Amino acid sequence: MQAPVPRDGIRGKLTAGAPLAPYTWFKTGGPADWLFEPADIDDLEAFLARLDPAVPVMALGLGSNMIVRDGGVPGVVVRLGKAFAKVEHSGELELTCGGGASGILVASTARDLGIAGLEFLRGIPGTVGGFVRMNGGAYGREVADVLRDCAVILHDGSFVTLSAAELEYSYRHSALPEGAIVVSARFRGHPGEPSEIGAEMDRIAAAREASQPLRTKTGGSTFKNPQGHKAWELVDRAGCRGLQQGGAQVSEKHTNFLINTGTATSADIEGLGEMVRDKVYAQTGVSLEWEIQRVGRP
The missing domain is CATH 3.30.43.10 (Uridine Diphospho-n-acetylenolpyruvylglucosamine Reductase, domain 2)
Structure with a gap:
């Protein structure tokens, strides 16, 4: 090679x-x-x-x-x-965050500075680069609501700054070019009391812990919520709670999560997801779209 x-x-x-x-x-x-x-x-x-x-x-x-x-x-x-995980106070009610910074770090820094509106990032288990690309969201808000712009290095090595409008955000999607790497992003919030911001972050953390299988090998929400529906309800209605393929299983705790019980291959997990999609379509006529990215060679 x-x-x-x-x-x-x-x-x-x-x-x-x-x-x-x-x-x-x-x-x-x-x-x-x-x-x-x-x-x-x-x-x-x-x-x-x-x-x-x-x-x-x-x-x-x-x-x-x-x-x-x-x-x-x-x-x-x-x-x-x-080197890409720093979060800095870069202006009034504004943070500049490295592409490798976690949602928890961004939300916590905003809390300490009295910047409200970024609490939902506490509930996104990823880094700035990922949730800027995917318009990540949780608890009623999404990145499109708070992003000013992002710094991106394109596949050819050129450095560009893209505004939120240029990313053409829609539900869990952006127009970020293929092969582009988000190296930083600027988020803007509104004034808030650190104690109230912290309480909202704690509420989000507790809600995630209570409803999601966070202590398992999982990948977050598997399917996008179709218009007018909740994906987990459709999966449950189709009788898929606890469904297994190989070492992969639909979570008993939250049916829009797939888990690796310990011996799963990626083929098991993806195959189980496709099985769930088939069952949901047969039961409800709704075609679920993957939210989880599936990458690489089969």
Whole structure:
């Protein structure tokens, strides 16, 4: 296997055949052809500028909303580390957050600064890069409500700033170009009392703990909520609570979550999801759409 770019001049870590299962919540899936962990933004720009345009690029955050298929991921997977995980107070009621920063860190920083409106990010188990791309949301709010703009490095290494309007947000979707890496984002809230913000964050945390199988190997919400419906109710109505395929199971606690009981392959998990989709369609006539990203080779 030849390196997709010369290693000379790259300050980050470039690994061939890197296992990805340890980086995903499901703990399944094959390796990346190449895993690149850039030292900083300049390193990432230089790497992508020298990369063959034909080589696919994919960003990986916390791996919470993702199935990495068992055949692994072609091309280069980019994982942003500590250099991209900072959250800074950059203006009145505004935070600039690195693409690798967690939703919990963003919400907690906003709380400490008396910036309200970002509490819902406490309920999104991912990083800024991921939920900016997917217009992540929870508890009645979504990224489109609070994003001012984001800094992005495109597949060719060029650096651009995109406004929320340019991302053309819709439900769990954006127009972010394929292969683009979100390296930072600016969020704006409104004035609030830290104690009240903290109480709302605690309420969100408690609601998640009570309703979701957080202490299992899972991937977050599996299917998008269809217009006028809740995905979990449709799955439950179709008799899929506890349904299994191989080592994968529909959660008994929340039926819009799939779990790895310990021996699942990614094929088990994805196959179970397709089985659920078939049963829901047969029972209700509603075709569920995947919310979890499914990437890589079968």
